Amino acid sequence: NAGVTQTPKFQVLKTGQSMTLQCAQDMNHEYMSWYRQDPGMGLRLIHYSVGAGITDQGEVPNGYNVSRSTTEDFPLRLLSAAPSQTSVYFCASSYSFFVPGGRTGELFFGEGSRLTVL
């Protein structure tokens, strides 16, 4: 099992450019999420999904779009990059705790994608 895979690991963008951070998991997890980590701010939830076709906003959703067309993939799109979006982005997944009699809900993280917006 590869676990949670993020690509690219590093990216430099110019202000106004768009890009997509990819996230894939091979654990058949229903729940997937994106966080950003900034010094002094900790980890903040951007968007999350409890299953294919279902997404919802987290704490800091502005400037980001997500979609969930398959169980395995949860891409994060930056529509028009801004310097304030310079950060380290983490994708995480778990079994959904909404499943009756289900599994634990332990969250697994990818290695991160380091984005710099100039």
Place this chain on the structure above:
Amino acid sequence: KQEVTQIPAALSVPEGENLVLNCSFTDSAIYNLQWFRQDPGKGLTSLLLIQSSQREQTSGRLNASLDKSSGRSTLYIAASQPGDSATYLCAVRPSNQGGKLIFGQGTELSVKP
């Protein structure tokens, strides 16, 4: 609004010492609490997960406890080693906020040889 606090922000200990990291949360309505380890420039590695109905979990030299009524969790590390040096984060999953996980700011641990 659920808030998670970790004290201290940084801790330096000599090798071999037993130590305790603290995590407190303001709302006891949680589904579970998870402890993570993060090495510099790396992702988060799950250490221990405690469900709301559990009091503690153990893995090797690590033991995590949960007291929901007082809004506290502790991570006990026995016989610390230099390889334990990392940032340790706790996170709670509130039971009434869907899939959101609320993180503390972390405790940066340094174990000196």
